[in-house]
Amino acid sequence: MTTRRAFLAGGVALASSTAVPVAAWAGAQGKTLLEAKEGTAQIAPAGYARTAIWGYDGGVPGPEIRLRQGDRLQRTFLNGLPQPSTVHWHGLRIDNAMDGVPGLTQQAVQPGQTFDYSFTAPDAGTYWYHAHERSTEQVARGLYGPLIVEEPEQPDVDREEVLVLDDWLLNPETAQLDPDFMARHDRSHAGRRGNLIVTNGQYDLSIPARRHERFRLRLINAANARIFELGLAGFEGWVLAEDGMPLAAPRKIADTFLLGPGQRMDLFVDVVAEAGDMAHLVHVVDGEGLAQVSFPVQRDNSRTRRAPPTALPANPAMEISGLETAQTARLHMEGGAMGRLQTAVLDGKERTFRQLAQANQFWSFNGTVGMTDTPLVAVDKGRAVRLEIFNDTVFPHAMHLHGMHFREVMTDGQFGPLRDTLLMFGGQTREIAFMADNPGDWLFHCHMLGHAASGMMTWVRVAA
Numbered sequence: 001m002t003t004r005r006a007f008l009a010g011g012v013a014l015a016s017s018t019a020v021p022v023a024a025w026a027g028a029q030g031k032t033l034l035e036a037k038e039g040t041a042q043i044a045p046a047g048y049a050r051t052a053i054w055g056y057d058g059g060v061p062g063p064e065i066r067l068r069q070g071d072r073l074q075r076t077f078l079n080g081l082p083q084p085s086t087v088h089w090h091g092l093r094i095d096n097a098m099d100g101v102p103g104l105t106q107q108a109v110q111p112g113q114t115f116d117y118s119f120t121a122p123d124a125g126t127y128w129y130h131a132h133e134r135s136t137e138q139v140a141r142g143l144y145g146p147l148i149v150e151e152p153e154q155p156d157v158d159r160e161e162v163l164v165l166d167d168w169l170l171n172p173e174t175a176q177l178d179p180d181f182m183a184r185h186d187r188s189h190a191g192r193r194g195n196l197i198v199t200n201g202q203y204d205l206s207i208p209a210r211r212h213e214r215f216r217l218r219l220i221n222a223a224n225a226r227i228f229e230l231g232l233a234g235f236e237g238w239v240l241a242e243d244g245m246p247l248a249a250p251r252k253i254a255d256t257f258l259l260g261p262g263q264r265m266d267l268f269v270d271v272v273a274e275a276g277d278m279a280h281l282v283h284v285v286d287g288e289g290l291a292q293v294s295f296p297v298q299r300d301n302s303r304t305r306r307a308p309p310t311a312l313p314a315n316p317a318m319e320i321s322g323l324e325t326a327q328t329a330r331l332h333m334e335g336g337a338m339g340r341l342q343t344a345v346l347d348g349k350e351r352t353f354r355q356l357a358q359a360n361q362f363w364s365f366n367g368t369v370g371m372t373d374t375p376l377v378a379v380d381k382g383r384a385v386r387l388e389i390f391n392d393t394v395f396p397h398a399m400h401l402h403g404m405h406f407r408e409v410m411t412d413g414q415f416g417p418l419r420d421t422l423l424m425f426g427g428q429t430r431e432i433a434f435m436a437d438n439p440g441d442w443l444f445h446c447h448m449l450g451h452a453a454s455g456m457m458t459w460v461r462v463a464a
Contacts, residue, residue: 096440125244191225
């Protein structure tokens with residue numbers, strides 16, 4: 001079941017679920033709270049039951065957090081869940097202690113307890129926040145929200161829309177989440193993929209538009225594992241930024257494009273559909289174009305076409321230098337179904353692949369499953385790092401580096417755009433380079449979250 005039609009064919013739900021709240025900690029009163037708690041949301045179409053979710057402030061997506069470049073973000077995270085949790089601020093170059101990775105940068109926040117997050121947002125762009133404890137489950141239940149850092153001067157657009165893309169694995173009879181967040185098939189194959197695809201928590205999001213109106217669309221892929229193939233219909237568009245980082249020049253959209261888990265993209269799009277028609281952000285599934293978001297064009301034709309957009313201002317201190325003396329490392333990714341992994345180290349012992357599968361662990365980095373005692377890279381602050389990555393599996397992986405951005409080193413020696421999440425397909429070898437300019441211990445993992453939970457995690461240490 002991969003389309004809305006398949007879900008709708010499953011029948012009307014007969015039951016709903018009721019959340020049991022955890023009491024708020026009294027010491028958090030007077031602070032700006034971000035509370036993770038149980039709730040319900042109308043994820044499935046009208047006529048189906050509301051879905052039991054976990055959400056920040058009880059909704060999904062969580063509240064949009066918006067600030068200006070250079071401002072300080074301060075939130076007291078209150079854990080109202082029956083599990084420990086944390087908040088990761090995905091894509092932001094912030095202090096290591098604020099990164100939200102349990103066991104690496106902080107202790108997990110226990111039910112009923114709080115943690116104060118406070119940091120300056122140095123870079124304008126499109127980011128997001130999400131749970132980083134048992135994230136395969138907690139993100140799938142709805143624990144994520146958009147985080148927007150505005151440029152000092154607003155770009156020339158008429159309107160802005162933040163579009164958080166996700167898929168939900170729901171029971172077509174009850175509209176409730178499939179509770180098997182550790183399914184062996186998902187962990188060993190392409191990850192947990194849903195049967196109902198939504199934007200901003202709605203399966204049929206529609207946004208009125210006017211002919212020749214220019215939108216800034218901020219796209220965020222919050223799905224556990226789905227790679228979105230997207231396109232435009234009734235729009236002329238350009239990519240202005242990827243993973244929050246502005247491109248040196250806008251890139252005209254001439255075909256479909258991919259957005260992997262954890263990735264973001266800023267589009268500037270002009271409505272070229274006629275008044276009375278529809279424009280669409282299109283999602284391609286099995287070769288068929290479906291409406292991810294619809295834009296009915298109103299009969300206001302007073303606007304005229306404008307010139308193509310110019311580049312957004314670059315974020316500061318993002319240059320990569322010293323590659324000729326860069327520290328080098330290699331990451332060999334193995335495992336998964338139909339892979340060639342024979343043995344790997346798990347919990348300090350060499351195990352056969354059969355033994356790994358029995359432990360519900362399927363993937364390895366450099367022959368080790370999960371986090372190691374020593375980092376993949378230990379480097380002094382201010383030095384460049386070149387990391388070669390070999391995806392020796394048959395599945396795609398979205399490799400996310402915390403705390404820093406990188407550029408891909410192309411085969412001709414040129415650099416790709418700044419990213420924090422690299423989408424790699426089976427059999428590919430790619431090289432990235434980054435400046436180790438943010439001290440601390442930083443996670444590097446696959447953002448197909450079931451893959452991370454079943455082995456695909458490592459870390460980088462940047463000495464002060």
